[in-house]
Amino acid sequence: MSTVKLFNAGHTACSGCGESLAARLVMEAAGPNVIVTNSTGCLEVFTTRSPQTAWGVPWVHSLFENSGALATGIVAALKAQGKENEARVMAFGGDGSTADIGFGIISGMWERGDDVLYVCFDNEAYMNTGIQRSGLTPFMGATSTSPAGSVTGGNQKQKKNLPMIAVAHGVKYVATASVGYQKDLQNKIKKALEIRGPKYIQILVTCPLGWGSDSSLTIQLGRLAVETGLYPLFEVEEGKITNTMNVAKPKPVEEYLKLQTRFRHISKKPEEIAKIQAIADANFKKYKKDSVLF
C-alpha cells in the first residue's frame, strides 16, 4: 500500500491526532498542484524529521510566525516566472502561529489580497511546546500556562474570533470546519481553491494529548464541538454568511466537556458549565445564514 501520496504515513503524530488527519484530508482535497508553507508546530515537526518527509507536494517550513509571508513570496515568484497557473499556494499554521505570533504577517497578507489559502489547524493551544495557552484556547480550558488552580480555573479569556477578523479584512472566503465532518471540510478546501485572492479556513482538530481525550474519540469530539454550538461551522463569502451547518437538536455542552480532562476542573461546577453553555447558545444566534457581516 506504500505508494507515495500527497500526505504520507510514517509521520510521528500522536496516535489519534486530529491535526494529522486534517492535514491528510486537506491535501487529498487540494490535489497535487499546490505548494504548501508550514509554520513551526506539531504539524511541521511530526511530518519532517530530516531526512524524511511525509509530504508529497512541494513544501517549505521556515519559522514559527512567517508561513503567510513565505506564501506571499512564493506567489510573487510564480508570477514573476509566468507560472501563476501552475500551482495554488496554501499556508498552514497552528492556532498559536495564526492567532498570536504570526498574526501581523497574516493581516498584511490579507490586506494585500494575496492569492493564498491560509489554513489554521486549531487544536486550541501550543501543543508542540507542551500545551500552553493560545489566543484560540477556549474559555475555561486548562493548559500548562492557564492551569486549573485553586483561585482561577483554566483559561479566563474568550476564544479570539479569528474568522470574523478575517471577514473584516475583506477576505473573500472565510470558513470554519471540523475534523468531525470530513466531506464538509474537503468541500470547503476545494471551493476555496477555486477562488482567486485571500481565503481563510479554520479547522478544529482534536488533540488527544492536549485535550486529555481518548485517542479513539477524535471524530466524536470534532462533531460534539459543532453539535453543542461551541464550534459553529459556517462559510462567509464576500462578507455574507452563505452557509451554516444546521444543528437540529443541539446537545448540552457537558457532553463535550466531560470527555476531556482539560475541562475536568469544572465537571462538578454547574455555574461554570452554565457560562460555557451561554457561549454555545449565543453562537447559534450569532451565525445565521444570509447575515451580512460586512
Add this chain to the structure above:
Amino acid sequence: MVSRRAKNILIGKPGTSLANKTGGWRVFFPVVDKMKCVACGMCVMSCPEGCMQTTKETKTLVDLDYCKGCGICAKVCPKTAISMLKEEK
C-alpha cells in the same frame, strides 16, 4: 564539495516518511469483520495514518505497517465491523 552537498541533507524527497513504520507503536490493533463491513468508507476517511482502504470486493484492509492503533476506525464504523484487540508482544 561540502557546500554543494550541504543543501541535499536539508531537503526531503517526497513521501520518504514511509520508511518509518509506525506500526510498532500499537497496543491495540483493528480487526475488520468482513461479513459486517459494507465498504462505506467512513473508517478510511477518519484514519489519521491514511493506512486503510476499502472496496466492495476486498472490504476494508488495514496496513499494519503504519496503523498506530488509535481506535478511531472502530468508533466511527456505522456497522461496528471493527474491533480493537490487544497486541501480543
Add this chain to the structure above:
Amino acid sequence: MKKVTEGLKAIAETVALCRPEVVSAYPITPQTHIVEELSVIVANGRLKCEFINVESEFAAASVVLGASVAGVRAYSTTSSQGLLLMAEVLFNMAGMRLPVVITDANRAVSAPINIWNDWQDTLTIRDAGMIHLFAEDNQEACDMHLQAFKIAEDHEVMLPVMVNLDGFILTHAFDPIEFPSQEEVDKYLPKYVPLEKLDVKNPLSFGLMGGPDRYLETRYAMAETMKTCPAVIRKAARDFNQMFGRNYGELIEEYKMNDAEIVLVSMGSIISSMKDVADELRAAGKKVGVLKIRCYRPFPVEDIIKALCGKKKAIILEKALSIGGVGILTADIKASLYGQKNVPEISDFILGLGGRDIRISDIKAIVARAEKENVKGEFYGLDPKLVEEMDK
C-alpha cells in the same frame, strides 16, 4: 558616462540592473530611499519585478525567503532596528542556503534611538551565516551589488550576502556614479539558476527539522562553505575589474602597505579619510599604510596575517563593540594573529558611534596617541562635560 546621483538612488538603480524578480522591503532611515526608488522603478515599468509592500522588516525578509525557495532572484534592504527585526529570518535564510542579497545602510542601534551611522546593526548579525561585504564609497557600493548576487548565487556558495554601506556618510552623499549598461550587467550576472526549488513537478520538502544527529553537519557545511567562498569572492572581483575596469581589492585592499610601519585598519567609508591621513603623514616622513577590510564574513584571516605580520603597529578604528567584551573587529583581528610570528603591536579605538563625526584631525590624533603607547578599546572623542554630567 558618469551621473551625479545620491548613494541610495544609485544603489536602487544598480539593483534594478541586476534584475531581481521579487523585491520586498520596509522603510527605515537611512535606507528608505532605496525601497522608494525601487518602487518607482517598478511602477514605471523599468524593471519587471514583483514589488511587495509589507508591514514589517520581518515580513520583508520572509517574503524574499519564500521567493528564493521558489527559485527566483530576490532582494531586500534595511537598517538598524529593521535588521534586528529580520534577525530570525536571516539566520534561517543562511541555514536554508538561499542566495538572497540584502543591503544594510549601517546605522546605530537603540537605545537611545539614533538614526546615524555606526556598524552595530550588521556586526550584531555577523553570526547568522551571511557573507558581509563593506563598501568604501558609493561607486564601490553599487559595483558590490553586482558582485554580491554573483557570489551568493554561485553553486559552491549558496549563502545570502549583505552589502554594507555607512548610513548618511555614503547613503545620502551625491557622487558621480558610473552605471554599467544593462547588456554589460546581463553578461556579468546571468539569470539565477537554483539548485532546487519548490516545484510541483519535483515535490521536495524544504526546511526540515534537523535533530542532534544532523544539525552539527549542516553548520559544518556552512563553515566549510565560508572557507571555500573567498575564491569565489576573489574571482567575482577580478572578473568585475576585467569587465568594468574598476578594482577595489578582493577580500582586503592594501594601500601603501609595502614599506608601511604603522597600519591603519578599518572598513567602510572611514577608509577614504584614512588614506588621506596616510598620504599626509607619509609626506611628513612617517611610513603609514591602510588595510581595508572589504569582506568581513568570511573573515579574511590569511590575507590579514600576510598584510599585518612584520609591521610595527596596527591601529584598529572601529564603529561597534560587544559591550562587556571588546571591539568586534578587534576581536577578529587579534584572533587571526594569535600564534603568528612578528605580530604587530595593536591599538584599538571605538569611535564614531551613533554618527559622531570623525575628522582627518581625529585620525591623526589617534595615530599620534598610538605611537606613544598601546591603547586597548579606548572610546575616542568622548565629550568630557557629558561624561562628568553622567557621573552626577
